[in-house]
Amino acid sequence: MPARRILHIDLDAFFASIEQRDHPEYRRRPVVVGAEPGRRGVVAACSYEARRYGVHSAMPISEAVRRLPPETVYLRPRIDYYACVSREALAALGTISPLVESASIDEAYLDISGLDSLFGPPEAIGRRAKAVIREAVGLRASVGIGPNRLVAKLASDYRKPDGLTVVPRERVQAFLDPLPLTALRGVGPKTAPRLRQMGLRTIADVRQVPLLELRRRFGHLAGTRIYAQCRGQADDTVEPGRRRQSISKEITFDSDLCEVETLRETLYWAAQEVGALARRAGRRGVSLTLKLRLADFTTHTLTRSLSVPTAEDRTLFREAWGLYRQSPWSGKPLRLIGLSLSGWDPSDAPSAQRELFPEAGPEEDSKTAKLYRALDAVREKFGKDALHFGVLPAARSQSPKRSS
DNA sequence: TCTGGGGTCCTAGGACCC
């Protein structure tokens, strides 16, 4: 197997940048996309102007409001629209390599092994990736190139926004060594303090710890993975066809809720949403998980294996409601309720699916994106309630079960 | 500070079977 070369591309401040692209008047102003100020929730994304005030994604919206100046623009996310833009960008990357894997709505990995003869050295391929994104969707991106996914990802993080970093194989250890240990994949808010307590700060420090010691402290797999990553060893494969393992819908109430009828309606709404998404993906699942978060933020899940795979709203609701009623938390005030479907029926073969439920192609996405922009223009001109598409389906119209 | 919503993957215990 010849050595691989992986490119990671990350669209800078994705949600906020799309809004600034579409609304010139938002440019050079702090833009926050996320929860509505005054309600429960967090920042989903923010512009670089907002980051200057110490605001970052996942920060409670209340804290962001405290820090940001009055000219800040607060927007609710338009995820479906951003997903269209994401697919347009992904399609553009397909002109560089056929091996493109979407890692999230704003990131992708490309296998660019052996493309030098076509496009030149890695730097040239990196510049080309940024250029095709710019041309296709008018957004800036940061690119990292390395011998595997870990190094490519850390390289794209290295210089932002609009960065390009290439780490050749022989420079990997020197690149990794000074980075903080939180750069390791799988080292988060729980594991990082435990490593720091061992007197470790950087990846070079963690590299001094023996394999068995890491396994003993963090478990076999996690320990093995930390050990390998410190040495620049990581997954170097790109899987273009990865499909999701589960489909879920959840909602946090504005204030904790224990009113049974509202809970029932919310759960029915969630079942409809999950069912519709599953049917659109051509999937039926056998594993249904109900998620409950109590007033004190403790979270519980209850799973039921169904006898027959399903994507049917009423079945999903019936089973989920049954789980809720027999759970020890039934009747307690809830902060969040959610529903998830997984365990896909293997007979729902992806090939058959694509015929039944074609994924939106680049053309449809570009058309949809244009439609969104046209609708926005109308709203801007005639007010945001100018577009009203008749009667909403009953359960959906009740969907924002956020008690005020 | 007071903590969204969408996911992935891992661990561990118990049931069950041979």
Add this chain to the structure above:
DNA sequence: TCTGGGGTCCTAGGACCC
């Protein structure tokens, strides 16, 4: 009246990521 060992499935919880 004492009780192995291994494999697999199911379930709950937890850590992490964007």
